[in-house]
Amino acid sequence: MKRVVLSGAAGFLGSALARRLLKRGHEVIGIDNFSTGRRSNVDDLLSSKSFSLVTHDIAEPLTIDGPVDQVLHLASPASPNDFVRLPIQIMKVGGLGTHNMLGLAKAKMARFLLASTSEVYGDPLVHPQPETYWGNVNPLGQRAVYDESKRYAEALTMAYRNQHQVNTAIARIFNTYGPGMRLDDGRVVSNFIVQALQGRPLTVHGTGSQTRCFCYVDDLIAGLCKLVESGHAGPINIGSDTEITVLELAQLVIDIVGSKSTISEVDLPEDDPTRRKPELSRADQFLDWRATTALQQGLELTVKYLDRELRLM
Ligand code: NAD
Ligand code: UDP
Numbered sequence: 001m002k003r004v005v006l007s008g009a010a011g012f013l014g015s016a017l018a019r020r021l022l023k024r025g026h027e028v029i030g031i032d033n034f035s036t037g038r039r040s041n042v043d044d045l046l047s048s049k050s051f052s053l054v055t056h057d058i059a060e061p062l063t064i065d066g067p068v069d070q071v072l073h074l075a076s077p078a079s080p081n082d083f084v085r086l087p088i089q090i091m092k093v094g095g096l097g098t099h100n101m102l103g104l105a106k107a108k109m110a111r112f113l114l115a116s117t118s119e120v121y122g123d124p125l126v127h128p129q130p131e132t133y134w135g136n137v138n139p140l141g142q143r144a145v146y147d148e149s150k151r152y153a154e155a156l157t158m159a160y161r162n163q164h165q166v167n168t169a170i171a172r173i174f175n176t177y178g179p180g181m182r183l184d185d186g187r188v189v190s191n192f193i194v195q196a197l198q199g200r201p202l203t204v205h206g207t208g209s210q211t212r213c214f215c216y217v218d219d220l221i222a223g224l225c226k227l228v229e230s231g232h233a234g235p236i237n238i239g240s241d242t243e244i245t246v247l248e249l250a251q252l253v254i255d256i257v258g259s260k261s262t263i264s265e266v267d268l269p270e271d272d273p274t275r276r277k278p279e280l281s282r283a284d285q286f287l288d289w290r291a292t293t294a295l296q297q298g299l300e301l302t303v304k305y306l307d308r309e310l311r312l313m
Pocket of ligand 2: 268
């Protein structure tokens with residue numbers, strides 16, 4: 001049994017990871033300031049004596065009593081909507097928050113995981129994106145607060161590894177979706193599903209020719225766990241490599257929901273990446289991991305979840 005500190009525990013991925021760790025018999029100390037997370041994501045875990053939830057902004061120093069085996073750092077707003085709404089908070093959690101979590105890992109001699117992102121590749125000029133690619137990021141654009149804070153977080157993680165021998169790992173997470181996403185999260189999968197369920201037009205940004213690869217949450221969490229257990233430093237891309245255009249996704253969601261919604265083209269946001277797809281040979285070779293949930297199946301499960309959430313409103 002491991003004692004795990006998990007930042008961002010009330011978020012979409014953090015709550016799914018907490019659930020998985022508890023199932024495996026670990027103790028989880030969740031930390032969250034609820035800027036984009038929700039207590040309802042972890043309501044079912046609060047009765048477990050192996051789970052505790054501390055309300056804290058990790059940009060501020062924190063103390064945890066007793067030994068800690070793993071520090072898993074997932075806290076950060078992650079939706080492009082939040083890049084505009086919470087720019088300074090994003091930079092603070094990526095900079096000061098990562099610093100505090102690395103300091104905790106150092107003090108406790110714990111394994112550290114950074115939840116980094118495919119956004120470190122920006123609008124990539126190399127396709128698919130291997131971990132060796134340095135990226136193409138506009139440092140002044142709307143997405144910069146997120147992209148650059150994650151790039152800084154990666155550099156800081158490597159600095160702690162090299163200077164203090166902290167046992168670190170960097171996961172570069174690609175677009176992930178599934179039950180647990182907020183109705184108003186703002187990312188494409190939840191937007192399209194909610195719009196289709198409500199019979200409203202699906203808001204395709206630009207012509208919808210931009211591509212993404214969507215990974216189901218359970219697969220992603222399995223990959224993160226494998227990376228933490230592996231002892232590997234990374235960075236390792238974790239995601240699906242089934243590429244689809246945003247327009248194809250819109251049509252697929254309409255079909256799955258059986259909706260009468262139409263598709264409406266709206267403005268393409270600044271610096272929206274044109275193509276994104278992970279090169280996954282490291283995940284395969286070092287973690288023996290790949291995503292296995294078909295998009296159709298994952299979307300069906302997500303539709304069920306968001307439909308229930310809408311009915312509870
Ligand atoms: P989310 O917004 O659902 O969860 C983030 C959580 O962090 C929330 O509960 C939020 O309240 C918490 N948080 C934010 N700032 C904090 C702070 N200063 N102190 C304490 N808690 C704070 O997002 P998510 O999709 O679950 O993303 C989790 C992590 O995975 C993020 O670091 C994100 O960058 C990374 N990631 C996610 C995806 C994805 O597709 N979901 C892709 C790439 C990377
Ligand atoms: N997108 C869209 N309609 C929406 C939300 C997003 O067409 O209502 C597009 C967005 O511009 C991007 C893709 O869908 O090209 C994925 O967006 P998301 O916000 O999910 O994540 P990103 O990959 O941009 O980080």
